[in-house]
Amino acid sequence: MRSGFRLTRSTPILFVWLTLQSLVSSAQSVDSLSVSTQFPSPxxxxxxxxIALxxxxxxxxxxxxxxxRAVDPLTAADVAALDRNTIxxxxxxxxxxxxxxxxxxxDATLYTNAVLPVVLTLATKPMRNDMKTIGVMYLETLLFSNGVESTVKALSRRPRPFVFNPDVALEEKLTRDARQSFFSGHATTAFATAVFTSEVFRHYFPQSKWKPVVWVGTLGLASATCVMRYASGRHYYSDLLVGAAFGSLVGWGIPKLHEVKNQKSWGRRLNIQPWSSGSANGLYARWQL
Known part of the structure; x- marks a missing residue:
């Protein structure tokens, strides 16, 4: 089933360029609005x-x-024996x-999401001053998420959806890649980078009005990536859902592991007050997550 619209070769490049231009402008606005005083890295x-990560x-x-390298491509006989009703x-x-x-x-939406942390780091002073820390965390996020995903994919050897489609040329089905559907690398990377970018931005600019924009923009690009992987016949729903969930977990978990445990912040999050009803006295405590 083919889409009803046509795209030129330059369309993905133009899309990436316009997205980056927009983000750089937003990031520069954030930089100009941020306070000039230095603050500890989050x-x-x-x-x-x-070293372990x-x-x-x-x-x-x-x-x-x-x-x-150990994955054997499907043969023509294997393809002929496939039945989509077994899915x-x-x-x-x-x-x-x-x-x-x-x-x-x-690919274009994936690459756009992947470069957003780099753009934000270079374009905003607080993040730029912490470039080494952000760079190490981002490398860990990409290595771990893609390493696990690629290993599972090579072990599961699930044929991609288009392999069951009789309209697709046979040579497209006789490759190692045609047997690497579960789970989606695009979904994993897209959501890992989206959540990583949004979480890091949130911690460096906790009061910024751009936080919802960053969350919606990055998750929107990640979701668009998944929709297109399904529409192109590259992945099943289950491939995409597992990839999105795993990528999100890694994108959130790596920054969380590196978050500074500032004991002084407890005083702002834990509110303790005395109370009295006339006949009894006590303390009221509230912990804000």
Whole structure:
């Protein structure tokens, strides 16, 4: 099933360029509105933890490369024996789609999300002053999320939806990539970078009016990436949902692990007051998450 609209080769490039231009303008506005005084970084690096995280990411990514080489492509006989009715009802509709142009568009939205943390870091002074910390955290996010996803993909060897589509040329189905559907790398990376960007921005600019814009923009791009991966016949719903969930967890978890545990902030979050009813006295406590 092909889409009813046409896209030129320059469309993805133009989309990325316009998105980055818009974000740079927004980031510069944030920079000009931020206070000039220095404030402590919301994150900190610890040598042992960073070695463990980077090492785990590198090992899983390296393992995925080796496992991928062991994947045998489907043969023509394998393809002929496939039956789309064996796919569960929730995922089956994906086998009706095939559109390489939309697949290229999903690359554009993915790459846009992936460069947003870099743009925000360079364009805003507080983040720029903390470039090393943000860079290490972002590398850990990308290595770990993609390493695990690629390893699972090489082990599961699930045929992509288009492999079941009789309208797709046979040569497209006889590649290693055609057997790497679960779970979606695009969804994983898109949501990992979206949540990472939004969480980091939130911590550096807790009072910024741009926080909702960053959240909606990054998650919107990630969602668009997933929609296009489905529409292009590259992934099933389940591939995308698992990828989005795992990517979001990593994108949130890496900054959380590095968050500075400032004991002074407890005083602002924990509110304790005395109370009296005339016949009894006590303390009222409220903890704000």
């Amino acid at each position: 994150y900190q690096l610890k040598t042992g933890r960073e 980077l090492g785990t990411g590198a090992v899983t990514f390296g393992a995925s490369v080796l496992l991928n 569960n009802a929730f995922d089956r509709s994906a086998t009706q789609h095939w559109n390489p142009t939309i697949a290229h568009m999903s």
